[in-house]
Amino acid sequence: MQQYSRDNMAELLRSHDINPTHQRIEIAYALFSRQQHLSADQIMAIVNDRHSETSKATVYNTLNLFLEKKLIREVIVDPNKVFYDPNTQLHHHFYNVTSGELTDIDAEGVTICGLPQLPEGVITEGVDIIVRIRPGATAQAQEQLA
Amino acid sequence: MQQYSRDNMAELLRSHDINPTHQRIEIAYALFSRQQHLSADQIMAIVNDRHSETSKATVYNTLNLFLEKKLIREVIVDPNKVFYDPNTQLHHHFYNVTSGELTDIDAEGVTICGLPQLPEGVITEGVDIIVRIRPGATAQAQEQLA
DNA sequence: ACTCTGAATTAGACAGAGTCCAGATTTTGG
DNA sequence: CCAAAATCTGGACTCTGTCTAATTCAGAGT
Structure with missing residues (x-):
């Protein structure tokens, strides 16, 4: 998509069946x-940068509404807070x-082989791969995968 | 490993450099x-089943100590609580x-191909695959993976 | 423009997970 | 057995997120 303006946002919301x-x-x-991946409190800080105008309840209501309408996606990697991700394309982190x-990994070209059959009566909601990293000496991601 | 008794536990702890x-x-x-995968409050409930003896602070201290000493592992899939996993073998969920x-997926036979190179100056801590499922009609796990 | 109505927003109380602290208790080495 | 070190405790606290009841807003119809 091109530039993001507040006007596009209104259209985007409408196209997802959300009253802008x-x-x-x-x-x-x-x-x-x-x-970027932002947490609820980061979003609240951004939105209320100068003069406080948007309440905590609205931030949470809105984020949950966006989730429900599949406008954004949540990323659960940190026990303390949820990150909200404007990228709903299939991708990993x-x-x-x-x-x-938190950094995106394009799902293009990434394949998982050998996953067992799903349990009965159950469908996949999504498959997340999270590569946990930390500062340190050399390494190859591949090593971990038997 | 054989049966789990409280005596084994003492040895297990000692072998991980933890005062039993x-x-x-x-x-x-x-x-x-x-x-099983248990949350902190489930563990507290189990431990204090009859007569309350172990405080919340101790449960959390202990779990964090176990994590640090790599006796157990944490699984972050639910925004509300952390699950603690006695299985430290490489596996997915x-x-x-x-x-x-939460159900284990043996990592034996599961491969991920096409992950990009790690960013510079960084090492892998672990790679988690989480297959989110929910009750529903037929499905194949594989479909999701381009 | 004016009103009515349902949707959206608000402040603040609340809930649950997890941390922190200062004092009490247990364990350990000598 | 004693002192020092390690551990445990209750309770206060923080933080994320939810709930509720009251208020405000937007817009359709007149």
């Missing part, structure tokens, strides 16, 4: 303009356990 | 005797998002 309100546009803009930094 | 105290043995026993149930 001021607060929702601001929150969507915070996530989509910087293509590097998670730097020291810094808390 | 009553509370630590009980907590280790709770995890290892049933080979099915996570039933509806029931909260």
Whole structure:
């Protein structure tokens, strides 16, 4: 997609069946303009940068609404907080356990072989690969995978 | 390993450089005797089943100590709580998002291909695959993986 | 423009997981 | 058996996230 403006956001929201309100546009803009993984409190800080205008409840309501409408995705890697990811394409993550930094891994070209059959009566919601990394000497990711 | 008794636990702890105290043995026993994924509050409930003897602080201290000494492993799949896993062998998980149930996937035979090179100056801590599932009609796990 | 109505937002109370602290208790080495 | 070190404890606290009841907003119809 091109540039992200607040106007695009309104369209984006509408196209996902979400009523575009001021607060929702601001929150969507915070996530989509910087293509980053943000936590709820980071989003609240961004949105209320100068004059506080959006309440905690609205931030959470809105993020959960976005999730439900599949506008964004949640990434669960840190026990303390959820990250919200504006990228809903299939992709995976590097998670730097020291810094808390989260980086995308394009799913293009990544394959998993040898997963067992799913249990009966159950469907896949998604498959996440999380490569936990930390600062240190040389290494190859491949080593870990028998 | 054979049967899990409280006596084995003491040895196990010592072998991991952990001073075996009553509370630590009980907590280790709770995890290892049933080979299950338990949350901190489940562990506390088990350990304090009859007469409350172990405080919340001790449960958390102990679990964090076990983690640090690599006696157990944590599984982060649910935003609300951490699961502690007595199985430190390399393996992955099915996570039933509806029931909260967590099931092991043996890593034997599972391969990931096409992961990009690690960023510079960084080493792998571990690679987790989480297959999120929920009740529903037929499905193949493989479909998700381009 | 005005009103009515349902949707959205708000502040603040609340809940649950996990941490911290200072004092009490247990364990250990001598 | 004693002192020092390690561990455990209750309770206060923090943080993320949810709930609720009251208020505000937006827009459709007149």
